[in-house]
Amino acid sequence: MLTKARIVWIGLFALLALFPLVVTTPTWTSIIMFALMYMAITTSWNMFSGYSGYVALGAACFFGTGAYTAALLAKHWNVPASGDLFWLIPLGGILAMAVALPIGLIALRVRRHTFVVITIAIFFVFQLSAINASFTGGTSGLQLPFLPWGFQDFNVPFYYLAFAMVVVATLLSAWVRQTRFGLQLMAIRDDEDRALGLGVRVWAVKLSGFVMSAFIIGCAGALYAIYQGQIYPQFVFNPLFDISVALMAFLGGFGTLAGPLLGAFVLETLQLWLTENYSSGSLYLIIFGALFLLVIIFMPQGVVVYVKDRVTKREDRERSMIADNEAQIAGAAQ
Amino acid sequence: MTFSNLVHAVIDGVLTGSVYALMATGLTLIFGVMDIINVAQGVFVILGSYLSYALSVHFGIDPFVGLLITMPTMFLVGIVVERAFIARLKGPEKTAMSILVTYAVSLVIEGALNMIFSTNPVQINNASYVNSSVHLFGMWLPFIYIYGFILASVLLGSLYFLLYRTRFGASVRASLADQTAAALVGIDVKKVSTICFGIGIAVTAAGGMIYGTTNAFNASSSYDLISRLLTIIVLGGMGSLAGALVAGVSMIILEDIVAVAWSPVWSNITFFILLVIVLSFRPQGLFGKQSARVA
Amino acid sequence: MSFLLEAKGISRAFGGVQALNDCSLNVEKGSIAGLIGPNGSGKTTLFNVITGYVRPDQGTVNFAGEDVTNARPDEIFSKGVGRTFQLTRIFARMSVLENMLVATQRDESWLKGLTRSMSSASEVDAAMDMLEFVGIAKLAQLQAGSLSYGQRKLLELAYVLIANPDVILLDEPAGGVNLTLINEIASKIRLLNKEQKKTFLIVEHNMEFVMNLCDSVTVMNQGHTLMSGTPAEVRADKRVLDAYLGGGEEEEN
Numbered sequence: 001m002l003t004k005a006r007i008v009w010i011g012l013f014a015l016l017a018l019f020p021l022v023v024t025t026p027t028w029t030s031i032i033m034f035a036l037m038y039m040a041i042t043t044s045w046n047m048f049s050g051y052s053g054y055v056a057l058g059a060a061c062f063f064g065t066g067a068y069t070a071a072l073l074a075k076h077w078n079v080p081a082s083g084d085l086f087w088l089i090p091l092g093g094i095l096a097m098a099v100a101l102p103i104g105l106i107a108l109r110v111r112r113h114t115f116v117v118i119t120i121a122i123f124f125v126f127q128l129s130a131i132n133a134s135f136t137g138g139t140s141g142l143q144l145p146f147l148p149w150g151f152q153d154f155n156v157p158f159y160y161l162a163f164a165m166v167v168v169a170t171l172l173s174a175w176v177r178q179t180r181f182g183l184q185l186m187a188i189r190d191d192e193d194r195a196l197g198l199g200v201r202v203w204a205v206k207l208s209g210f211v212m213s214a215f216i217i218g219c220a221g222a223l224y225a226i227y228q229g230q231i232y233p234q235f236v237f238n239p240l241f242d243i244s245v246a247l248m249a250f251l252g253g254f255g256t257l258a259g260p261l262l263g264a265f266v267l268e269t270l271q272l273w274l275t276e277n278y279s280s281g282s283l284y285l286i287i288f289g290a291l292f293l294l295v296i297i298f299m300p301q302g303v304v305v306y307v308k309d310r311v312t313k314r315e316d317r318e319r320s321m322i323a324d325n326e327a328q329i330a331g332a333a334q
Numbered sequence: 335m336t337f338s339n340l341v342h343a344v345i346d347g348v349l350t351g352s353v354y355a356l357m358a359t360g361l362t363l364i365f366g367v368m369d370i371i372n373v374a375q376g377v378f379v380i381l382g383s384y385l386s387y388a389l390s391v392h393f394g395i396d397p398f399v400g401l402l403i404t405m406p407t408m409f410l411v412g413i414v415v416e417r418a419f420i421a422r423l424k425g426p427e428k429t430a431m432s433i434l435v436t437y438a439v440s441l442v443i444e445g446a447l448n449m450i451f452s453t454n455p456v457q458i459n460n461a462s463y464v465n466s467s468v469h470l471f472g473m474w475l476p477f478i479y480i481y482g483f484i485l486a487s488v489l490l491g492s493l494y495f496l497l498y499r500t501r502f503g504a505s506v507r508a509s510l511a512d513q514t515a516a517a518l519v520g521i522d523v524k525k526v527s528t529i530c531f532g533i534g535i536a537v538t539a540a541g542g543m544i545y546g547t548t549n550a551f552n553a554s555s556s557y558d559l560i561s562r563l564l565t566i567i568v569l570g571g572m573g574s575l576a577g578a579l580v581a582g583v584s585m586i587i588l589e590d591i592v593a594v595a596w597s598p599v600w601s602n603i604t605f606f607i608l609l610v611i612v613l614s615f616r617p618q619g620l621f622g623k624q625s626a627r628v629a
Numbered sequence: 630m631s632f633l634l635e636a637k638g639i640s641r642a643f644g645g646v647q648a649l650n651d652c653s654l655n656v657e658k659g660s661i662a663g664l665i666g667p668n669g670s671g672k673t674t675l676f677n678v679i680t681g682y683v684r685p686d687q688g689t690v691n692f693a694g695e696d697v698t699n700a701r702p703d704e705i706f707s708k709g710v711g712r713t714f715q716l717t718r719i720f721a722r723m724s725v726l727e728n729m730l731v732a733t734q735r736d737e738s739w740l741k742g743l744t745r746s747m748s749s750a751s752e753v754d755a756a757m758d759m760l761e762f763v764g765i766a767k768l769a770q771l772q773a774g775s776l777s778y779g780q781r782k783l784l785e786l787a788y789v790l791i792a793n794p795d796v797i798l799l800d801e802p803a804g805g806v807n808l809t810l811i812n813e814i815a816s817k818i819r820l821l822n823k824e825q826k827k828t829f830l831i832v833e834h835n836m837e838f839v840m841n842l843c844d845s846v847t848v849m850n851q852g853h854t855l856m857s858g859t860p861a862e863v864r865a866d867k868r869v870l871d872a873y874l875g876g877g878e879e880e881e882n
Contacts, residue, residue, distance in 0.1 A: 179742060179743060179745060180730075180742035181742040181743045183742075184742055186727075194719075197680060197682070198788065200739075201738075
């Protein structure tokens with residue numbers, strides 16, 4: 001069925017699909033490619049953290065695992081410098097899921113706010129391990145085969161792979177949203193103990209959601225590694241990455257479908273544009289932080305929910321007031 | 335590993351660990367009273383370091399004397415941040431939101447510090463006691479470590495005195511135990527929260543001064559700091575003052591022991607791994623209150 | 630005579646406080662049982678033990694002849710013990726209908742939830758029927774968080790009922806709601822008991838509500854079960870009166 005919302009969705013995706021055909025400047029295809037990558041990551045992250053309310057700040061564990069998987073496998077299997085490298089992308093995702101399982105087993109045992117801190121601690125275990133272990137190449141990182149493609153079109157295959165990830169992540173997230181599983185994740189977000197008392201296997205649901213969300217993030221890590229041709233532990237295991245993903249999802253609208261896409265697109269484009277034009281990471285930090293604080297103050301639910309609420313709130317309130325009439329007395333009585 | 339190495343590890347652990355314990359106490363106090371996880375604690379420490387650095391380099395004020403300026407300043411910074419952003423957080427996602435908000439605050443401060451001081455690491459080292467040492471317990475101890483320990487002990491002592499011997503402290507402890515109950519017996523929890531946040535940030539001025547005299551730092555040192563501080567308070571049990579103290583000291587002792595016995599390269603990770611192990615068996619941390627919900 | 634739900638010798642301490650001390654409670658199949666007692670006498674804690682939220686230090690819980698003492702809340706629920714909470718707990722940011730759907734998968738494995746849609750047509754129909762039954766069907770599309778307190782009580786009752794549990798534990802169903810609604814809730818309980826042979830265990834402060842509705846009543850005081858009997862026996866028992874008068878802060882209805 002073609003609803004109005006679906007037409008808008010398809011239209012926006014079509015625009016993104018056509019973009020590299022219209023704008024061929026490598027600077028811009030690269031910027032939007034990164035924006036797409038973050039859109040896929042943030043959507044995937046939101047599929048667990050947004051729906052369940054368990055804010056994980058360890059997305060970089062999965063991203064870095066994906067990146068190192070690609071780099072190490074390319075080396076050990078002597079993958080030639082060709083499109084064959086792209087087969088490593090799903091392997092990066094699978095390894096990220098394999099890593100997510102033990103992390104989830106440990107971190108999901110604790111209460112919600114301790115969970116956040118545990119994910120941070122586990123992240124640092126990963127980062128420090130990558131810096132110090134010998135098989136990761138330490139601080140000098142690892143090199144991947146250099147793709148001998150022309151400068152002008154170099155970005156295009158990467159662009160479409162990132163685009164495909166966005167599509168997969170969005171479909172997956174939309175699909176989860178309408179399954180029983182998604183319903184259970186949201187029930188956990190609202191009241192975990194109550195959900196437990198209604199027969200929801202909260203432990204299994206949380207763990208599988210957490211592991212599923214790692215896949216796309218790992219794939220993105222592998223894509224990043226192949227694109228850069230060189231990875232460093234401080235860039236693929238970056239604490240700023242963890243928080244960026246959370247902030248992007250939050251800015252757009254935590255737990256919504258469109259929010260993370262919007263937040264990631266706007267913020268990543270803004271960041272790369274600022275870096276391109278002012279080459280100042282510090283300025284970006286200030287703008288990023290300040291923007292976020294402004295959103296907290298003026299639209300604490302995120303941009304998407306804020307806009308949606310303004311549209312639907314009035315009719316909702318009216319309906320509720322009419323239906324509520326008799327029960328108002330009950331509310332007043334106690 | 336020899337016995338004297340062990341002694342050194344313990345001494346260093348007590349001296350350096352006390353400073354971490356001080357900074358972590360601020361963090362755990364804020365969490366216990368307000369249910370706020372202040373991820374900006376790390377960058378506040380660095381802000382404190384830079385304040386001491388600026389006073390010492392540009393105005394020639396001794397870092398310890400400078401605390402008379404930097405601690406009240408950081409207290410005010412804390413109050414402003416609390417009033418402007420933290421106090422707005424409400425509802426079931428308050429704690430999760432607080433992490434994101436304080437992270438945003440920390441990004442702004444980090445960006446500003448980078449712009450003002452650049453990213454080149456600096457150290458506060460123009461005071462005489464920073465570079466001279468004394469021979470104690472068979473090892474050379476820089477004076478600054480001893481002074482830092484004394485400062486941290488005095489501040490922790492005053493903090494405990496404030497919390498356990500004053501009327502304000504009683505309100506704070508009541509709020510630590512149960513905010514709703516505290517409000518019911520007439521405690522102005524909002525005011526207590528704001529002041530606690532201020533105090534929690536004020537101690538970072540002292541912690542930052544010691545950190546800045548014993549380490550070269552730039553704004554991104556805050557990541558290392560905050561990861562350690564968070565690990566300390568989670569290990570100790572979130573909201574537990576005693577837990578912060580014990581975990582802070584044992585973190586450095588453990589790191590030193592691992593550094594000597596195995597390799598300094600891996601010592602940084604040990605504490606994170608210890609945290610993961612402890613939490614697998616005791617999800618509420620060493621001194622944490624057991625969760626009311628048992629599932 | 631065997632009972633559907635049987636708690637035997639339950640004890641539980643929190644820190645130094647003995648919240649439950651050798652509590653026993655039996656609920657006959659097809660009956661409406663009441664559990665009363667002064668504030669702080671351990672009624673809700675006993676509920677928490679029965680439904681798996683709190684582990685007892687001692688004692689056993691049997692349901693339909695099966696030992697469920699250390700089972701998790703979700704396991705106990707899928708065996709057929711549903712409950713409501715004293716302070717109603719609903720999923721505030723989900724719609725009323727979605728709230729209902731959370732509870733409809735009593736026997737389903739969690740893995741199946743990954744592959745099936747949120748609801749089937751028959752589940753939605755059943756949910757709407759149940760909402761109709763408690764009288765809030767027209768609110769089905771609203772966010773549950775926007776409901777009034779009384780409506781939340783009805784929603785909580787409805788989503789516990791929809792899973793079709795064999796025994797339903799209600800924690801203060803009449804607490805904080807007006808008289809009309811109290812009577813309405815009482816009549817629903819009676820109807821479910823008569824027509825569908827549902828078993829109920831009800832914690833309630835409202836004496837009248839309990840005495841009129843219940844077939845048997847258990848009285849708790851200071852963490853242990855004082856006595857059990859018919860409402861008339863309980864009314865006549867002097868120990869019960871003492872417990873309440875000794876309890877002090879209890880308001881009489």
